Amino acid sequence: MPPVGRTIRVVGAGTALPGPPLDTAALAGRFGMDGLWRQWVDTFIGTRTRHLALDLETGEQRQTLADLATAAARAALDRAGLSAEDVDVLVLGTATPDTLMPTAVNVVADRLRIDGVPSFQLQSGCSGAVQAIDVAAALLGSGRYRTALVLGGDVIAKHYDVTADLGALPPDELVNYVLFGDGAGAAVLTTDDVPGAPVLRAVRTRLSGLDREPGQTLRWYGLADRHKAEPPASEDYKAIEELVPALAEEVAEELLDDLGWDRDDISYLLPPQLSPVMTDKITSRLAFPLAKEVSCVADTGNTGNALLFFQLEALLADMAAPARALAVAIESSKWIQSGLALERSADG
Amino acid sequence: MAETPPDWFVEILRDELDIDVTADDLTRSLDELPGWDSVKLLTLLVALERHTGATLSLPDLLEARTLAAVHETATR
Numbered sequence: 001m002p003p004v005g006r007t008i009r010v011v012g013a014g015t016a017l018p019g020p021p022l023d024t025a026a027l028a029g030r031f032g033m034d035g036l037w038r039q040w041v042d043t044f045i046g047t048r049t050r051h052l053a054l055d056l057e058t059g060e061q062r063q064t065l066a067d068l069a070t071a072a073a074r075a076a077l078d079r080a081g082l083s084a085e086d087v088d089v090l091v092l093g094t095a096t097p098d099t100l101m102p103t104a105v106n107v108v109a110d111r112l113r114i115d116g117v118p119s120f121q122l123q124s125g126c127s128g129a130v131q132a133i134d135v136a137a138a139l140l141g142s143g144r145y146r147t148a149l150v151l152g153g154d155v156i157a158k159h160y161d162v163t164a165d166l167g168a169l170p171p172d173e174l175v176n177y178v179l180f181g182d183g184a185g186a187a188v189l190t191t192d193d194v195p196g197a198p199v200l201r202a203v204r205t206r207l208s209g210l211d212r213e214p215g216q217t218l219r220w221y222g223l224a225d226r227h228k229a230e231p232p233a234s235e236d237y238k239a240i241e242e243l244v245p246a247l248a249e250e251v252a253e254e255l256l257d258d259l260g261w262d263r264d265d266i267s268y269l270l271p272p273q274l275s276p277v278m279t280d281k282i283t284s285r286l287a288f289p290l291a292k293e294v295s296c297v298a299d300t301g302n303t304g305n306a307l308l309f310f311q312l313e314a315l316l317a318d319m320a321a322p323a324r325a326l327a328v329a330i331e332s333s334k335w336i337q338s339g340l341a342l343e344r345s346a347d348g
Numbered sequence: 349m350a351e352t353p354p355d356w357f358v359e360i361l362r363d364e365l366d367i368d369v370t371a372d373d374l375t376r377s378l379d380e381l382p383g384w385d386s387v388k389l390l391t392l393l394v395a396l397e398r399h400t401g402a403t404l405s406l407p408d409l410l411e412a413r414t415l416a417a418v419h420e421t422a423t424r
Contacts, residue, residue, distance in 0.1 A: 040386070
């Protein structure tokens with residue numbers, strides 16, 4: 001549904017990536033994989049580079065989610081021309097918090113010297129950024145708050161075993177090593193009238209998981225169950241490949257219907273960022289002939305909750321006026337359809 | 349028409365890919381093979397490299413449309 005009551009604008013976005021870009025040859029070298037494996041990644045995944053919050057040689061974690069999210073938040077606030085004091089509510093989405101408690105959102109708030117305001121953290125996947133924006137928009141729309149800092153990110157260090165024998169891993173675990181990357185992003189939303197900043201015309205998230213098995217499972221272990229045989233991370237990539245394009249198409253159609261917009265009205269499309277190969281397929285299927293595609297996954301890898309923020313950062317840097325942008329994200333653990341629409345009108 | 353692959357090839361499919369193939373499956377189009385996908389292809393090719401000691405090239409193998417043709421290309 002469109003956020004009603006107050007006009008909400010996206011006034012800044014920022015992102016952070018750890019370490020240098022790692023190409024597939026670097027991964028192949030670390031894991032002792034050969035040219036065939038690199039060709040397979042290039043052909044069926046398509047990711048050129050990704051960033052990892054760990055040292056690929058030693059496996060030592062170098063950055064935390066809170067480190068990256070704090071850097072992204074600072075960049076977003078800078079671009080918005082605001083400071084931490086202006087933030088009166090925070091919402092963060094992640095599937096991979098550094099610790100379950102304290103939550104990452106509160107660690108980030110602490111580092112930014114934000115206190116005395118409400119903060120929320122969502123346990124979320126590839127729809128997490130839209131979910132966080134949806135929550136923030138509802139809070140801003142209520143009139144209780146003026147400026148929201150929305151964050152999202154993931155760090156897969158604890159799942160990334162640099163000593164793994166990729167040749168011996170089952171397929172549902174193998175893909176995780178090449179698909180994902182670490183990163184965080186942030187956006188600042190406000191009800192202030194900021195000319196030139198795109199207006200959030202619609203945001204929607206919807207659970208679509210009834211009777212559907214999870215497409216992705218992330219487990220966490222404690223002292224009593226740490227020796228469980230179940231893999232900490234696995235995915236049903238076949239189900240993802242089949243379902244995500246159809247779910248994405250539904251979201252795009254519904255957003256257009258809600259807003260009364262035509263396909264040709266869309267100048268920018270921010271499609272789901274599973275992998276470059278999947279994103280290309282979905283973008284073709286969504287069929288927005290005049291839209292410029294805004295994607296990041298070929299360079300960042302799939303950064304989960306951070307993806308949309310990378311896309312928003314690129315969009316805000318490029319968005320002309322007038323222009324309309326549509327974003328779609330699908331979460332495939334228990335299947336969440338999500339999307340949002342932004343507009344810059346001719347007068348600003 | 350590709351030659352019938354040897355038993356060790358069928359064993360790799362069964363033991364490492366968890367695919368029980370019939371003789372017909374070996375010459376069936378990969379698109380029609382239940383459970384077949386690009387990740388299975390990679391697993392098979394990695395296993396073939398290990399078994400044969402040869403270095404394989406993916407572009408050549410993408411031309412193969414059946415398991416028998418994959419075997420023939422990989423062991424050529």
